[in-house]
Amino acid sequence: MSVAHSLNLRSGFYDVxxxxxxxxxxEFVRREVEPHYLEWEEARLVPRSAWQAAGxxxxxxxxxPEQYGGGGVSDFRFPMIVAEELSAVGATSYLLSLRLQDDIVLPYLVDxxxxxxxxxxxxxxxxxxxxxxxxxxxxGAGSDLQxxxxxxxxxxxxxxxxxxKTFITNGINADLVIVFARTDPxxxxxxxxxxxxxRADPGFSRGRKLDKVGIPGQDTAELVFEDVRVGPENVLGEIGEGLIYLMQRLPKERLSLAVQALAASEAAVKWTQDYxxxxxxxxxxxxxxxxxxxxLADLETEVEITRAYVQNAALALTEGTLTAAEASKAKLWATEMQVRVTSRCLQLFGGYGYMNEYPIARAFRDSRVQTIYGGTSQIMKEIIGRDIAGRYPKEAGR
Incomplete structure (x- = not known):
């Protein structure tokens, strides 16, 4: 029984x-992903057919909402299941591509x-x-969106x-790109x-497909916009509200990354225990x-305790009460834990752990970016620190 399943049975987090x-x-992962995933990694691209199969x-x-063909389900436990099942077979590149679409981009369109x-x-x-x-x-601008x-x-x-723009996930495959731009200096x-x-808009082009340390199957690209005319029908939301829209949706993005980090860590621990x-x-x-x-005791304890916090955060997100600081704590801790856990698990595999044919090697390689994108660990600490400081009015220190 896996780490995730043992805890889930005790907590009752998932229902029937x-x-x-x-x-x-x-079953989808067994049939549509496992037989092909290493081919996607070697090709450095998830094919369109894999997107359509997911749909x-x-x-x-x-x-x-169902009237547009969707599931109409806001319960964040369902996407967590997708993360757990794809992580169990080491399909990180595919997982990140899908979660970017569902957890990060689609909320902008729906809302x-x-x-x-x-x-x-x-x-x-x-x-x-x-x-x-x-x-x-x-x-020239990473975490500093302004x-x-x-x-x-x-x-x-x-x-x-x-x-x-650079470091754009799904940049090569993308048909629609939400672009954050300055409209009034x-x-x-x-x-x-x-x-x-x-995709077909004149002046929009792809630059390089970037050669990353890990997650090779997930296409990350440079995008170039040269005198691209955007009609009023392609303005998203209200002019001048772009930064606010981003800030409102970052907690879900960061929790999604925390969930992926947790799922990857659980899988790494299970592979290591078996080995x-x-x-x-x-x-x-x-x-x-x-x-x-x-x-093994350290690894399992660290993962299970992390799961308890992430599960609570997922329930808060579903209820609409998850704060930016809480999401930042989940992202900070879970991604840093992922780096530690995959490294320690690889060590227990010995020389075989350094071979790409073993999923632990790919998990180790893929983990490193987790503490960087979606806001670096340092940015997460700043958000959490500001939240703490905000509990103490400045006048109190005079």
Whole structure:
């Protein structure tokens, strides 16, 4: 029994509906992902057919209203199941691509689109026919979103968009890209807006498909916007509200990354436990060595305690009460834990742990970016620290 399952049975976190959905996702992973995943990694791209298969099998668009083809379910435990089942087979690149679409980009469309935009975009995003991306980060501006240089200048009833973005997940496959741009340099935090750029728009091009340390199958790209005309029908939400829209949705993005980190850590611990009780050294199983048992005890304890916090955060998100600081704590702790856990698990595999044919090697390689994107660990600490400082009025220290 896996770490996740042992804790879930004790906590009652999942119910029968979740168990039924897990069985469906597990069958999908066995049939559609496991036989092909290493090919996707070698090709450095998840094929369009894999997106469409996810849509056909109810993996995409869980929170999209039913009238647009989605599941109409806001319960965040369902996406957690997808993360757990894909992590169990080491399919990190595919998982990150899907979760970017569902947990990070789709909420913007569901919440901010006009009815006409919803009819135009949501059904394709749910079916996997449309791949989504969001373009915030720039070559000279990472976590500092107010430092971006991309601009959108009004032109008649539309806008002319110029700029460059980098580290964009799903950047090569993307059919729709939500672009964060400056629309008024004198308006401070109210000087940013969101625009939807489509694949065939003149002036929109892809730069390099970036060569990363890990998650090779997940396409990360540079995007270039040269005098891209965006009509009023592709403005997302209200002009000047872009930064506010981003801030409102970052807690879900960060919790999604925490869930992925937790699921990957659980999988790594399970692979390691299986391995050390199958291999022998000095006349007995590796897992029977005291040093190994102590290490296993640390690993399982750390993962299970993390799961308790992440589960509470997931319930809070579903209820609409998750705060930015709470999401930042989940992201900070779970991603840093993932780096520690996968490294220690790899050590217990010995030389085999360094071979890419073993999923622990890929998990170790893929873990490192988790403490960087979606807000670095240092940014998470700053958010948490500001929340703490805010509990103490400055006047109290005079």
């Amino acid at each position: 509906d979740h168990d039924d959905y897990r069985a469906s996702v597990r 056909k099998n109810g993996i995409l668009g869980l929170a999209v 901010l689109c006009t009815e006409e935009q919803k009819q135009r975009w949501l059904p394709g995003a749910v079916s996997g026919e449309l791949v989504l991306a969001i373009a915030m980060t720039e070559p 430092g971006i240089r991309s601009t959108a200048v009004r032109d008649g009833d539309g806008w002319i968009l110029n700029g460059a 004198d308006a401070g935090s109210r000087g940013f807006s969101l625009f939807v750029v489509e 050390v009780f199958e291999r022998t050294a000095f006349g007995k199983r590796i897992g029977d060595q005291q040093a190994t048992r102590f290490e």
